[in-house]
Amino acid sequence: MPQSITVDNDPEFAGKALEAWVYEKGVKLHFIEPGKPQQNAYIESFNGKFRDECLNEHWLILMHYAKAVIDEWHQNYNEQRPHSAIGYGNNRRNFENKLAN
Numbered sequence: 001m002p003q004s005i006t007v008d009n010d011p012e013f014a015g016k017a018l019e020a021w022v023y024e025k026g027v028k029l030h031f032i033e034p035g036k037p038q039q040n041a042y043i044e045s046f047n048g049k050f051r052d053e054c055l056n057e058h059w060l061i062l063m064h065y066a067k068a069v070i071d072e073w074h075q076n077y078n079e080q081r082p083h084s085a086i087g088y089g090n091n092r093r094n095f096e097n098k099l100a101n
Contacts, residue, residue, distance in 0.1 A: 004028040006040050049077070 005022070007013040009031055022029055032039035054073040060066035 001025055002027060004030050006030045006032060006043070008032050008037065008040060009034050 005027055007029055013029070013031070018029075021027075037044045050073070054070060058066075058069050060069060
């Protein structure tokens with residue numbers, strides 16, 4: 001469980017359910033300054049890729065279809081595509097090796 005989660009100030013992060021969850025888990029929320037997405041650049045980058053490569057490419061009408069499409073994209077994102085953070089390696093093992101060294 002993370003010690004803290006950095007989020008922006010959008011309404012989905014101001015709900016009582018999230019507030020109750022972080023309290024129950026002992027996780028702290030760190031809100032970035034309004035209008036400063038660069039303070040959370042990694043997630044903003046991920047969100048853009050997820051929106052462009054997955055959400056904008058599919059009509060996610062049925063929940064089971066949405067789950068299947070998102071799971072497939074997620075697996076590809078984590079295990080197939082190259083990532084600059086691991087020297088443009090493309091799988092979890094490369095990432096784990098990078099963390100170990």
